[in-house]
Amino acid sequence: MQSGISASTELHSAFQTLVNDESSRFLLATIADESLVPLDTIASQSPSDFHADLALLAPHLKPNAALYILLRRSPSRFVAVTYVPDAAPVRQKMLFASTRLTLVRELGSEKFEEQVFATTAEELTAEGWQRHEAHVAGEQPLTQEEQDLQGIKEAEAQESGGTGARRVQTSGHLSMRVDEGVVEALEGLKDEGKDENLVQLKIDVPTETITLVSATAGCTAAALSTSIAADEPRYSFYRHKTDSGAAPILFIYTCPGTSKVKERMVYAASRGFVVSLAETTAELPIAKRLEFTSPEDIGPEAIDEEFAPKEEKKTGFAKPKRPGRR
Structure with a gap:
C-alpha cells in the first residue's frame, strides 16, 4: 500500500x-x-x-x-x-x-x-x-568463517536461481528479506498439475522477513475459511478452479481485528511488496486481489462472485416529457 x-x-x-x-x-x-x-x-x-x-x-x-x-x-x-x-x-x-x-x-x-x-x-x-x-x-551469531560460508551459499543460490534466504528487490518497492522456499512455493502455483493450490506467507515482524507458512494441496474454496490462519495476518495465494475450467490465481490478504497494531502496520505497508514479489520474481499472474478481516468471511460465494459476469442493465431511449402548461 x-x-x-x-x-x-x-x-x-x-x-x-x-x-x-x-x-x-x-x-x-x-x-x-x-x-x-x-x-x-x-x-x-x-x-x-x-x-x-x-x-x-x-x-x-x-x-x-x-x-x-x-x-x-x-x-x-x-x-x-x-x-x-x-x-x-x-x-x-x-x-x-x-x-x-x-x-x-x-x-x-x-x-x-x-x-x-x-x-x-x-x-x-x-x-x-x-x-x-x-x-x-x-539473529546471526556466526563466526567470520560461518559468515563467509553463508555468503558463498547465498551467492550460489542467486546464481542458480535458487530461493535461499536473501534480500529481494521488487519493482517500485524497497528490498525485504525473503526466506527460503517462498519464491519456489509461489512458482509452484503456476503448475496446474501440482496438487498444492494454496500458499500462505507471513511476516516475521521483528526482522521484517517474508516467510513460508504452508503450501496446502487440494484446498477448495469452501475450505479456505478454515485453512487460513485466523489468529494473525496472512498473505495467501490461491489457485481457484472455476466452472469454465480456468485456474486463476487469487491474492487474499486477511488481517483479524485481534492483530497487534504493529502487525497491522507492517502487513499493510508490505502488501505491495508481496504482490510484486509474486508477479515479478515468481512470475505468478494475479487475477484478483481480495481483502478480508477474518478468514471466516471467505466462502465459495465470495470467490465465485468475483468471477460472475457483470450484467449490464440496458435502458431504452426515454422520450422527453412534454412541458406542462404554465
Missing part, C-alpha cells in the same frame, strides 16, 4: 544537513499537506555516546501522535525510525505506515543501514534500544 505522499524540498535539505553536520543527532519529520516535511533537528549532547543522546527524544514523543525520526547512529551510519503509538488516530497510523518506505526511498535507501518500527516511547530509550541491538545481534 502506497500513500502517494512524497518528500518535500525542505525535508531533502534538512536531511542533507543532518548527513553533513556530524554535530546533529536527530531529524524529526512528519506528514503535512500531503507531503513529508521536517519538524526539528536535535544536536548531539554526547557525540561519542549514542545511547545517552536518546534521552533527547523524550520531549518529542507524544503518546497519541506518529513521528518519523532520522537518526545518526555513528558519523556515517543512519537509521530511519517510524514511531506509531497505539493511541494515535487510526488514519494517521495507516498513513505513516504506508509512507515510511517512500520516506527512505526518496532520501536514499543506501544511506540507511536499518529501519526501525516503534510503537512505544520506551523502545526509543537507551534501555529499549539496547534490547533491540541485542535482538538483532542474536
Whole structure:
C-alpha cells in the first residue's frame, strides 16, 4: 500500500544537513499537506555516546501522535525510525505506515543501514534500544568463517536461481528479506498439475522477513475459511478452479481485528511488496486481489462472485416529457 505522499524540498535539505553536520543527532519529520516535511533537528549532547543522546527524544514523543525520526547512529551510519503509538488516530497510523518506505526511498535507501518500527516511547530509550541491538545481534551469531560460508551459499543460490534466504528487490518497492522456499512455493502455483493450490506467507515482524507458512494441496474454496490462519495476518495465494475450467490465481490478504497494531502496520505497508514479489520474481499472474478481516468471511460465494459476469442493465431511449402548461 502506497500513500502517494512524497518528500518535500525542505525535508531533502534538512536531511542533507543532518548527513553533513556530524554535530546533529536527530531529524524529526512528519506528514503535512500531503507531503513529508521536517519538524526539528536535535544536536548531539554526547557525540561519542549514542545511547545517552536518546534521552533527547523524550520531549518529542507524544503518546497519541506518529513521528518519523532520522537518526545518526555513528558519523556515517543512519537509521530511519517510524514511531506509531497505539493511541494515535487510526488514519494517521495507516498513513505513516504506508509512507515510511517512500520516506527512505526518496532520501536514499543506501544511506540507511536499518529501519526501525516503534510503537512505544520506551523502545526509543537507551534501555529499549539496547534490547533491540541485542535482538538483532542474536539473529546471526556466526563466526567470520560461518559468515563467509553463508555468503558463498547465498551467492550460489542467486546464481542458480535458487530461493535461499536473501534480500529481494521488487519493482517500485524497497528490498525485504525473503526466506527460503517462498519464491519456489509461489512458482509452484503456476503448475496446474501440482496438487498444492494454496500458499500462505507471513511476516516475521521483528526482522521484517517474508516467510513460508504452508503450501496446502487440494484446498477448495469452501475450505479456505478454515485453512487460513485466523489468529494473525496472512498473505495467501490461491489457485481457484472455476466452472469454465480456468485456474486463476487469487491474492487474499486477511488481517483479524485481534492483530497487534504493529502487525497491522507492517502487513499493510508490505502488501505491495508481496504482490510484486509474486508477479515479478515468481512470475505468478494475479487475477484478483481480495481483502478480508477474518478468514471466516471467505466462502465459495465470495470467490465465485468475483468471477460472475457483470450484467449490464440496458435502458431504452426515454422520450422527453412534454412541458406542462404554465
